[in-house]
Amino acid sequence: MNASIIAIGSEMLGPTRVDTNSLKITSALEDFGIEVSRKAVVGDRLRDLVDEIRYCSERTDIVVTTGGLGPTEDDLTREALIEAFGLKTEIDQTIIDRIEKRFAARGWKMPEVNKRQAVVFTGQTTLKNERGTAPGFHLQVKGKDVWVFPGVPHELEWMLETYFTPWLQQKAGARKRHRRVLKIVGLTESGVEEKLKPYYDAHNHEPLTILASGAQIELHLIADDPAANAEREKELLTIFSDKIYGFDSDTLEAVIGRMLIERNATVSVAESCTGGLLSSRITDVAGSSAYFMGGAVCYTADAKMFIAGVDPALIQQYGEVSEQVAVDLAKGVRRRFRTTYGIGVTGIAGPGGGSEAKPVGTVHIAVADFDHYEHRRLFWPMTRAMFKWFATQSALDLLRLMMRRAASTIESRSSGGSITST
Amino acid sequence: MNASIIAIGSEMLGPTRVDTNSLKITSALEDFGIEVSRKAVVGDRLRDLVDEIRYCSERTDIVVTTGGLGPTEDDLTREALIEAFGLKTEIDQTIIDRIEKRFAARGWKMPEVNKRQAVVFTGQTTLKNERGTAPGFHLQVKGKDVWVFPGVPHELEWMLETYFTPWLQQKAGARKRHRRVLKIVGLTESGVEEKLKPYYDAHNHEPLTILASGAQIELHLIADDPAANAEREKELLTIFSDKIYGFDSDTLEAVIGRMLIERNATVSVAESCTGGLLSSRITDVAGSSAYFMGGAVCYTADAKMFIAGVDPALIQQYGEVSEQVAVDLAKGVRRRFRTTYGIGVTGIAGPGGGSEAKPVGTVHIAVADFDHYEHRRLFWPMTRAMFKWFATQSALDLLRLMMRRAASTIESRSSGGSITST
Numbered sequence: 001m002n003a004s005i006i007a008i009g010s011e012m013l014g015p016t017r018v019d020t021n022s023l024k025i026t027s028a029l030e031d032f033g034i035e036v037s038r039k040a041v042v043g044d045r046l047r048d049l050v051d052e053i054r055y056c057s058e059r060t061d062i063v064v065t066t067g068g069l070g071p072t073e074d075d076l077t078r079e080a081l082i083e084a085f086g087l088k089t090e091i092d093q094t095i096i097d098r099i100e101k102r103f104a105a106r107g108w109k110m111p112e113v114n115k116r117q118a119v120v121f122t123g124q125t126t127l128k129n130e131r132g133t134a135p136g137f138h139l140q141v142k143g144k145d146v147w148v149f150p151g152v153p154h155e156l157e158w159m160l161e162t163y164f165t166p167w168l169q170q171k172a173g174a175r176k177r178h179r180r181v182l183k184i185v186g187l188t189e190s191g192v193e194e195k196l197k198p199y200y201d202a203h204n205h206e207p208l209t210i211l212a213s214g215a216q217i218e219l220h221l222i223a224d225d226p227a228a229n230a231e232r233e234k235e236l237l238t239i240f241s242d243k244i245y246g247f248d249s250d251t252l253e254a255v256i257g258r259m260l261i262e263r264n265a266t267v268s269v270a271e272s273c274t275g276g277l278l279s280s281r282i283t284d285v286a287g288s289s290a291y292f293m294g295g296a297v298c299y300t301a302d303a304k305m306f307i308a309g310v311d312p313a314l315i316q317q318y319g320e321v322s323e324q325v326a327v328d329l330a331k332g333v334r335r336r337f338r339t340t341y342g343i344g345v346t347g348i349a350g351p352g353g354g355s356e357a358k359p360v361g362t363v364h365i366a367v368a369d370f371d372h373y374e375h376r377r378l379f380w381p382m383t384r385a386m387f388k389w390f391a392t393q394s395a396l397d398l399l400r401l402m403m404r405r406a407a408s409t410i411e412s413r414s415s416g417g418s419i420t421s422t
Numbered sequence: 423m424n425a426s427i428i429a430i431g432s433e434m435l436g437p438t439r440v441d442t443n444s445l446k447i448t449s450a451l452e453d454f455g456i457e458v459s460r461k462a463v464v465g466d467r468l469r470d471l472v473d474e475i476r477y478c479s480e481r482t483d484i485v486v487t488t489g490g491l492g493p494t495e496d497d498l499t500r501e502a503l504i505e506a507f508g509l510k511t512e513i514d515q516t517i518i519d520r521i522e523k524r525f526a527a528r529g530w531k532m533p534e535v536n537k538r539q540a541v542v543f544t545g546q547t548t549l550k551n552e553r554g555t556a557p558g559f560h561l562q563v564k565g566k567d568v569w570v571f572p573g574v575p576h577e578l579e580w581m582l583e584t585y586f587t588p589w590l591q592q593k594a595g596a597r598k599r600h601r602r603v604l605k606i607v608g609l610t611e612s613g614v615e616e617k618l619k620p621y622y623d624a625h626n627h628e629p630l631t632i633l634a635s636g637a638q639i640e641l642h643l644i645a646d647d648p649a650a651n652a653e654r655e656k657e658l659l660t661i662f663s664d665k666i667y668g669f670d671s672d673t674l675e676a677v678i679g680r681m682l683i684e685r686n687a688t689v690s691v692a693e694s695c696t697g698g699l700l701s702s703r704i705t706d707v708a709g710s711s712a713y714f715m716g717g718a719v720c721y722t723a724d725a726k727m728f729i730a731g732v733d734p735a736l737i738q739q740y741g742e743v744s745e746q747v748a749v750d751l752a753k754g755v756r757r758r759f760r761t762t763y764g765i766g767v768t769g770i771a772g773p774g775g776g777s778e779a780k781p782v783g784t785v786h787i788a789v790a791d792f793d794h795y796e797h798r799r800l801f802w803p804m805t806r807a808m809f810k811w812f813a814t815q816s817a818l819d820l821l822r823l824m825m826r827r828a829a830s831t832i833e834s835r836s837s838g839g840s841i842t843s844t
Binding site (some may be wrong): 020022038288385 | 481697711772774
């Protein structure tokens with residue numbers, strides 16, 4: 001069984017917008033092992049729409065369309081379906097009543113044009129839309145299943161859940177496929193592939209989706225049987241060990257948040273070249289105020305000294321971008337904010353500010369707890385935005401690894417509150 | 423004249439990746455007034471590819487394909503073109519030589535499979551690729567122009583610039599269309615449309631593209647004649663005045679950077695609910711270390727007092743989320759970092775932490791200079807990520823407006839360095 005997806009709307013044929021609705025539909029189909037063999041975007045032109053619908057229904061078992069169901073003259077999906085499949089229509093008064101009620105609830109009168117949305121296909125299934133005015137349709141024509149959905153994302157999502165997934169489940173014999181995502185940090189894509197070689201060999205090179213983006217790698221396991229995924233996952237955990245930071249929808253910052261809460265620990269940040277991004281990522285997590293006490297963005301030597309308490313002698317001797325200053329930033333901010341952990345980041349994002357000894361892309365990262373610290377020196381000569389992201393990724397990872405390693409010691413659970421703040 | 427675009431590659435038919443190459447191609451076509459009437463994504467299957475290429479070349483004057491030109495068995499674009507158009511092929515030895523040289527430069531031997539990339543079409547134009555190993559093609563078949571490009575984004579970009587745009591320029595008679603983008607902050611999309619009514623009426627409702635995203639609105643003017651755009655721009659500047667913060671590729675943070683440099687001024691930030699995002703956006707601009715002196719992320723009352731110098735009595739009396747504390751954050755951080763301007767942000771991002779008097783979504787923003795301050799109270803009950811972004815957008819805008827208003831006063835150019843730091 002295979003499927004095709006048609007996104008309808010001229011606005012998606014311009015240079016600024018892409019169709020992302022199809023990803024949600026693909027995800028639902030893939031859950032049941034149904035392959036998407038083509039996707040298309042067509043504008044609001046009747047001829048193009050009719051041709052496209054016919055072309056897809058001749059080639060795939062399932063056709064899914066989104067968009068073009070609104071009340072205006074631009075919305076031609078209905079007309080195209082009528083012409084493509086020779087369908088008959090009728091007016092569904094219950095839809096007019098529903099739309100009138102929606103308008104009345106806001107104290108408005110339903111515009112006459114909205115009546116177009118009550119045109120349904122005789123003998124076919126109309127799908128009520130509780131999130132908006134445009135109903136959807138499930139058509140069965142010439143042995144093919146054609147699903148017609150509105151293009152507004154939150155309306156589409158509701159309709160997929162309410163009508164499409166249950167139908168797929170039945171159609172595919174409840175063989176919903178299971179997806180498990182393992183998330184890796186601290187390795188490159190080729191580093192991951194290198195490590196995977198024995199795994200591939202052991203499993204006859206069965207496919208495993210590897211997705212790399214933003215300094216992290218995802219491994220996607222898909223199977224009909226969750227036990228098969230669990231088996232594979234165990235093997236991959238052995239291969240990648242603590243490089244796997246989380247699963248499924250986990251983010252690195254959310255995982256760190258959970259670990260801090262489990263340990264009754266807190267964190268603060270003194271960052272230079274990442275310019276606030278590290279604090280911002282930590283505070284992207286709802287509830288982070290429970291463990292994030294604050295941060296200092298130290299773009300100058302003065303700020304490093306006066307705000308994060310870095311020893312001026314260290315800056316003098318080693319320069320602002322050095323292991324010593326990164327460590328003193330971590331220790332200093334930890335004291336200032338009285339936290340269990342302090343993170344220090346200093347480096348050269350570029351494009352200016354580099355030298356031969358310390359080229360653009362150099363970054364020092366340190367994490368300190370009450371009695372020790374760890375440090376990483378890294379080199380990422382890339383765009384400013386990527387540099388900032390990679391550096392925060394590495395800083396969060398260093399904190400994660402320190403917490404893992406300290407997991408069994410009592411000390412790591414002390415709040416650090418006994419240390420005198422300056 | 424119209425065009426269609428085919429993105430080739432099974433990886434773009436999964437639930438995680440979209441084709442974005444087509445946006446670059448669309449942008450080039452639109453510059454010359456050529457409409458894209460359809461876009462498609464097809465997997466690496468010969469039958470599907472052949473059908474798709476035929477379908478598009480029957481319907482549009484120009485067909486552009488990306489991807490499927492690599493050396494492996496999955497890469498079937500060549501085979502599909504041969505079958506779709508009945509083309510003959512030959513080996514281009516100069517391509518083998520080039521690829522061998524590329525490998526040799528890294529000390530490697532060219533794998534045998536790469537020889538496939540030297541297969542070119544007899545009597546058609548081969549496009550050398552200086553950014554990679556896969557050449558592209560310009561085919562002229564049955565009166566249609568078929569452009570075949572690699573899918574790697576930076577290779578595609580180079581090829582579009584080198585071959586495609588010059589050809590379009592010639593084809594369209596050098597009628598390159600001109601695009602001018604006006605960027606608006608501080609208005610909603612419906613607010614912009616309201617203000618545009620008289621403009622639409624005056625110009626017979628001629629189209630003007632309005633794009634809203636991330637708490638800003640873009641107005642896109644497109645014309646064959648740049649003078650026409652300049653004329654329209656003047657009118658729009660009268661309508662929107664200082665709500666227009668910049669043009670074309672400007673970002674709000676970059677505009678603010680330029681304004682600070684022009685005024686020989688500096689800025690620092692004390693932010694609570696935005697969690698570092700405000701500092702991070704300011705430091706996204708290359709060269710921001712010239713005017714950004716640092717920031718404090720004050721997630722606790724203690725941090726607000728000890729790091730940003732907020733008066734504890736104000737917190738006691740008005741609470742952490744209040745106009746008074748926002749203003750004292752701005753003033754305090756300005757003193758601490760000895761900057762011309764200080765920005766203070768305090769609010770409730772949610773989902774927790776709200777109350778009846780101060781519900782989730784409440785935010786106070788203040789900007790202080792040496793002798794006065796301005797304050798905004800805003801209410802954005804939305805997701806945490808959106809709340810953070812909207813709040814930074816408003817804070818940057820407040821700084822921008824203060825600088826504009828102070829543009830004529832000498833005081834605004836003082837660096838603030840004479841103020842005693844505490």
